[in-house]
Amino acid sequence: MADVHQLKPTRSADAQKAWAAAALVPDPEVPCVNVAELGILRDVQMIDGKAVAYVTPTYTGCPAVLAIELAIEVALREAGFDPKIERVVSPPWTTDWISDEGREKLRAYGIAPPVDGSNSKLALFGETIVACPKCGSTDTEKLSEFGSTACKAHYRCTSCSEPFDYFKCI
Ligand SMILES: [Zn+2]
Incomplete structure (x- = not known):
């Protein structure tokens, strides 16, 4: 190591x-x-x-x-x-390590990038405001804790009804 x-x-x-x-x-x-x-x-x-x-x-x-x-x-x-x-397991990876370019690509791909600096247990349990990657509205609801993979939660935008995955902050 x-x-x-x-x-x-x-x-x-x-x-x-x-x-x-x-x-x-x-x-x-x-x-x-x-x-x-x-x-x-x-x-x-x-x-x-x-x-x-x-x-x-x-x-x-x-x-x-x-x-x-x-x-x-x-x-x-x-x-x-x-x-x-x-x-390398120390220091542990956090979503803060995702580059700005990576965040932009995630958004373009329809995955809401992790909220900056929310490296907390609260974020892991979905207590975050997640903006819709399509229209930017923060009026979103969590459908399930696990999206297409265990690292993502499944959300839906209440403004434009777009379903999307949220990259969970860990
Ligand atoms: Zn939307």
Whole structure:
């Protein structure tokens, strides 16, 4: 287990290339965003000739983690690298790590991006105001705690009746 704080702040040219290859891997659940935009891929460094990808799972119960790690490994190998995956569990992933671009893509895809900074238990239990990704109305209702995957809750907009998934804050 690696500590993300020990990672080198800069990347060599090779590491930069490896990062670019790994960062293209889409999230298996939300293919419109990639692992870098989601903040799951923390870093890629060249260590002893291996391209080491540091991956932080969104949360431990998420079955997509293994698929993501495998996809990153394949992407690095296809780019000509000898890949190694290091799972980084500290600090834990939060939805705050999703980049602005990632949030925009989620919204465009019809998934309400997580509310900024709501890294709390309250948010997990749906006590948040969720804006409709289609019309922006905050007049929304939660239909079920679990949407298309366990990481998302299912909502419906009462203004435009658009159903949508909300990426739960964890
Ligand atoms: Zn709406």
